[in-house]
Amino acid sequence: MNAFYFLAGIVFLPFIMALFVPLVYKLLKDKVGWFAAAVAFFCFVLIATIIPKTYAGEVLSGNFSWIPGLSVNLAFYADGLSVLLGVIVSFIGILIFTYSNKYLSKDEDLVRYYEYLLVFMGSMLGVAFSDNLIQLFIFWELTSISSFMLIGYYRKTPESIYGATKALLITGGGGLFMFAGFMILFSVTGTYGISDMLTNPAVIDTVKNSPLFTVILIFILIGAFAKSAQGPFYIWLPNAMEAPTPVSAFLHSATMVKAGVFLVARMHPMFSGTTDWFVLVCGLGLVTMVGAGFLALRQNDLKGILAYSTISQLAYLMTMYGFTTAAEPGIGVSAATFHLLNHATFKACLFLLVGIIAHELHTRDIRKMGGLRKEMPITFILTIIAAAAMAGIPPLNGFLSKELFYESSLHMAEALGGGLAYIIPALAVVGGVFTFAYSFRLILKVFCGKRTTDPDVPQHVHDPSWILLGPAVLLAALIILIGLFPTPFIDYLVQPAINAILQDAPHLHAALWHGITWPFIMTLVTFALGILVYWKYDAIAAWQTQIREKHPKISINRVYNVLVNNAFDFGAELGGMLQKGPPIGYVKSLLIFSITLALIPVLYFLLLGKPIFPETLDFSAIASEVLVFILILLAAWGAASLPKYLSAIISLSACGFFVSLLYAYLKAPDLAMTQLCVETLSTIMFLVVIMKLKNKEAIRPEKTRFKLKNAIIAGACAFVLFMMLAGADLMAPFETFSHYFIENGIEMTAGRNIVNVIVVDFRGYDTIGEISVICIAALAVYNIIKSRTAKQESKPEEKK
Incomplete structure (x- = not known):
C-alpha cells in the first residue's frame, strides 16, 4: 500500500469514525464506548505493523501537494520516534475507551464525550506523524481545542469552565508563538518539511549559524513548554483535573502533555549541541522538576497530587533532552526516550486507579481516606505497583528510568567540568526525593490507617468490576514486564526512536543491577532522604500554606487571573470609548481620518513645489459631462432639502438614474444596467414604505446652524475627493492585470462576458461572501418579522 495513504488512514480514521458516533449510539446506547475502543484498537494494529520496519x-x-505556492504539503512521516508516540496514544486510547464504558453513567452525554476523545486521538496521531510544520501546527492546535472541550465537559461547573479556558489560553497561546517560530524557521531554511530539515546537515548548519537561531528556538520552546506545562506555564494542568478522570489519564498524563516533549525530541537534531538549548531546555526542566515536586507535597486532592507529579515527571524528560554539549549533543536522549514509554504506563495506571478510588469514596480528598487495603485489595496492589514505579523502586520500569536519569546527569556534569556542574545530579536527586515522598504518601494515606467518619464518605467499599480494573491491571503488568525484561521493549520501540533523534546512537542497555555504581548510590540517598521528607511531610505542607497566606501576591496563578480579568475590563472600556452609540461619532472620526489621509499627498506636492493637477488636464474635454454632473447635483440637493417624502424619494431616484446615464456615456453598459435595476427596485421599496406612513411630510428638526455645519462637511468631503481624483495621474499607476482575465477567461471558464467571468469565476469567493451577507441579513429580517408575529399571536392568550 502507498505509504501516504496508509499513514493518512491512521491519522484520519478517528476523525471519520467520530462522525459515526451519534449513529452508533442509537444502536449500542451506553455501550458506544466499545465502538471507540475498536477504533483505537484498529489504529494500534496499523501502527504496530510499522514496528518491524x-x-x-x-x-x-x-x-x-496541498498549497504549492506556499510550500505547504499534506505530508506524513513514520520513523521510530513517531511510531513510539503513536503506539502510546493508540494503546492508552484502547484502555481509556474501555475504562470509560463503566466509569461514565448512562445519563452522561456519551456522544459528545466519545466524539471529543476520538478527535483528540486523531489530533495526537497527526502530531506524531506530521512531516510539515504547518500541518503539525494545525494538529497541535486541534489537540488544544479538543482538550478544551473535554476539560469543560461538565459545562455547568464553574471550575470546569475556568480550567478549560485556562488550558486553551495557555496552550493555544503558546502554539501561536510556536507558529511564529516555524515561520522564521521557514525564512531561514526555505522549507516546511520536517524530515527535509532534520536529515540535511547543511540545513542544520544554516539554522545554527543564523542570527535568528535564538529567536527561533525561544518561540518554538514556548509552544513546547506551554503544552507540556513547564516553567510558568504549569498552572493550567492542575485546573485541567476538573475533567473526567479517564480524560485526565489520557490527555493530561500519557499523551497530550507529551506533545511538547515530543516536539523537543523531534527538533533535537537541529538545536542541540548549543548553549542556548542546554540553558533553556535543561535549565527550565530542572527548575520545574524541583518546583513541581515540592508543590506536590502540599496537595490533598488525589488528582492534584498526580497533576503536580506529572509536571515534575515531564520536567525529567525535558531535562534529559536538554543534556547536551557541542562534543556530545545527545547525552540524555536514550534515558529520556526510555522514560517517555515508562512514564506513560505508570502515570496512566495511577490516574485510572485514582478514578476508581474517588468513584468508590465519592471524594478526592486524601485526608478523608484510609484503610482501603482490606476492602479494595486488588486496587491496593495495583496502586503499590504504579506508585512504586513512579518513585523509582526496583524491580519496576520506573527504577530503570531513574537510574538512567542519574547516570546521564553525572555524564552531563563530567562533560561540563567544574564543581558547580555537579549541581545537576544534586538537583536530580532532590527531584527523586520529592517523587518518593508523595508516592509513599499516596499509598499510606489512602490504604493504611483508618478512614474518616465523614458522613459523606462511605464506610463500606469494594473493588469495582473488571471493566474498570482491567486496564489498570494491563498497565501494571507492563510496568513489571518492562522492569524485569526491558530488552524487547527497548529493541523494538525505544531504540528506533533514539536512532530517529540521534545519529549513530549507541544501543541502550538497561538492567536492574549494574553493581555498586554512582547512580545506585544516588538511588539509596534518594530513598533515605525520601523517608525523611515523608516524616516531615505535614510540617513542609504547613510551611508552604503559611508562606502562601502571608504572600498571596507571589503566585503565577494570580498573575494569570489579573491578566485575564484586566483583558476583559480593558476590552469593555475600549469598547465603551469606541462604541458610544450614536453613529454621528463614528462618522466624524472616519471623516477626520479620511481628510487627513487625503491631505498628505497634497501637502507633499505643495512642499516640493509641484503642481497638484497634471499639466495635461483639459477641463474643456469634459464639458460634455458637465450637464450630467449638474443634474446629479440638483437631484442630490432635492433629496436632501425637499419637504415631502415623495418628492425627496423621486429626487434620490433621479440621482441614481443620472449616475446610470453617466455610466452609459462612459461606455460601461453593464454597470449602467446594474445601477438602473438597483435604483428601480430601491424606488419601489421606498414608495411601498411611504404608503404605510401616516405623515407624508418630512420631519426636519435640525436648526440652520446644524444644516450649515453638515453642508460644510459635505463640501469638504467633495473637495478632498475631487483633489484625489484630479491628482491621480501624478503617481505611477499600478500594473494592470486585466490582460490575465482577457487571455484566460474563455479557456478557463468558457464565458465571453468578461465582467461576469471575473465576478462569478475569478472572484467567486468574494461573490459567495457577498451572497452570505445578504442571506444573513435576510434571515435577520425574517426573524424580526416572525418575532413580531409571535408577539401579536400571544396577546390574545395573555388576555385569556
Whole structure:
C-alpha cells in the first residue's frame, strides 16, 4: 500500500469514525464506548505493523501537494520516534475507551464525550506523524481545542469552565508563538518539511549559524513548554483535573502533555549541541522538576497530587533532552526516550486507579481516606505497583528510568567540568526525593490507617468490576514486564526512536543491577532522604500554606487571573470609548481620518513645489459631462432639502438614474444596467414604505446652524475627493492585470462576458461572501418579522 495513504488512514480514521458516533449510539446506547475502543484498537494494529520496519531502520513517508505556492504539503512521516508516540496514544486510547464504558453513567452525554476523545486521538496521531510544520501546527492546535472541550465537559461547573479556558489560553497561546517560530524557521531554511530539515546537515548548519537561531528556538520552546506545562506555564494542568478522570489519564498524563516533549525530541537534531538549548531546555526542566515536586507535597486532592507529579515527571524528560554539549549533543536522549514509554504506563495506571478510588469514596480528598487495603485489595496492589514505579523502586520500569536519569546527569556534569556542574545530579536527586515522598504518601494515606467518619464518605467499599480494573491491571503488568525484561521493549520501540533523534546512537542497555555504581548510590540517598521528607511531610505542607497566606501576591496563578480579568475590563472600556452609540461619532472620526489621509499627498506636492493637477488636464474635454454632473447635483440637493417624502424619494431616484446615464456615456453598459435595476427596485421599496406612513411630510428638526455645519462637511468631503481624483495621474499607476482575465477567461471558464467571468469565476469567493451577507441579513429580517408575529399571536392568550 502507498505509504501516504496508509499513514493518512491512521491519522484520519478517528476523525471519520467520530462522525459515526451519534449513529452508533442509537444502536449500542451506553455501550458506544466499545465502538471507540475498536477504533483505537484498529489504529494500534496499523501502527504496530510499522514496528518491524522501524526496527530494521526503514522510514515510511509520503506527501500530497496541498498549497504549492506556499510550500505547504499534506505530508506524513513514520520513523521510530513517531511510531513510539503513536503506539502510546493508540494503546492508552484502547484502555481509556474501555475504562470509560463503566466509569461514565448512562445519563452522561456519551456522544459528545466519545466524539471529543476520538478527535483528540486523531489530533495526537497527526502530531506524531506530521512531516510539515504547518500541518503539525494545525494538529497541535486541534489537540488544544479538543482538550478544551473535554476539560469543560461538565459545562455547568464553574471550575470546569475556568480550567478549560485556562488550558486553551495557555496552550493555544503558546502554539501561536510556536507558529511564529516555524515561520522564521521557514525564512531561514526555505522549507516546511520536517524530515527535509532534520536529515540535511547543511540545513542544520544554516539554522545554527543564523542570527535568528535564538529567536527561533525561544518561540518554538514556548509552544513546547506551554503544552507540556513547564516553567510558568504549569498552572493550567492542575485546573485541567476538573475533567473526567479517564480524560485526565489520557490527555493530561500519557499523551497530550507529551506533545511538547515530543516536539523537543523531534527538533533535537537541529538545536542541540548549543548553549542556548542546554540553558533553556535543561535549565527550565530542572527548575520545574524541583518546583513541581515540592508543590506536590502540599496537595490533598488525589488528582492534584498526580497533576503536580506529572509536571515534575515531564520536567525529567525535558531535562534529559536538554543534556547536551557541542562534543556530545545527545547525552540524555536514550534515558529520556526510555522514560517517555515508562512514564506513560505508570502515570496512566495511577490516574485510572485514582478514578476508581474517588468513584468508590465519592471524594478526592486524601485526608478523608484510609484503610482501603482490606476492602479494595486488588486496587491496593495495583496502586503499590504504579506508585512504586513512579518513585523509582526496583524491580519496576520506573527504577530503570531513574537510574538512567542519574547516570546521564553525572555524564552531563563530567562533560561540563567544574564543581558547580555537579549541581545537576544534586538537583536530580532532590527531584527523586520529592517523587518518593508523595508516592509513599499516596499509598499510606489512602490504604493504611483508618478512614474518616465523614458522613459523606462511605464506610463500606469494594473493588469495582473488571471493566474498570482491567486496564489498570494491563498497565501494571507492563510496568513489571518492562522492569524485569526491558530488552524487547527497548529493541523494538525505544531504540528506533533514539536512532530517529540521534545519529549513530549507541544501543541502550538497561538492567536492574549494574553493581555498586554512582547512580545506585544516588538511588539509596534518594530513598533515605525520601523517608525523611515523608516524616516531615505535614510540617513542609504547613510551611508552604503559611508562606502562601502571608504572600498571596507571589503566585503565577494570580498573575494569570489579573491578566485575564484586566483583558476583559480593558476590552469593555475600549469598547465603551469606541462604541458610544450614536453613529454621528463614528462618522466624524472616519471623516477626520479620511481628510487627513487625503491631505498628505497634497501637502507633499505643495512642499516640493509641484503642481497638484497634471499639466495635461483639459477641463474643456469634459464639458460634455458637465450637464450630467449638474443634474446629479440638483437631484442630490432635492433629496436632501425637499419637504415631502415623495418628492425627496423621486429626487434620490433621479440621482441614481443620472449616475446610470453617466455610466452609459462612459461606455460601461453593464454597470449602467446594474445601477438602473438597483435604483428601480430601491424606488419601489421606498414608495411601498411611504404608503404605510401616516405623515407624508418630512420631519426636519435640525436648526440652520446644524444644516450649515453638515453642508460644510459635505463640501469638504467633495473637495478632498475631487483633489484625489484630479491628482491621480501624478503617481505611477499600478500594473494592470486585466490582460490575465482577457487571455484566460474563455479557456478557463468558457464565458465571453468578461465582467461576469471575473465576478462569478475569478472572484467567486468574494461573490459567495457577498451572497452570505445578504442571506444573513435576510434571515435577520425574517426573524424580526416572525418575532413580531409571535408577539401579536400571544396577546390574545395573555388576555385569556
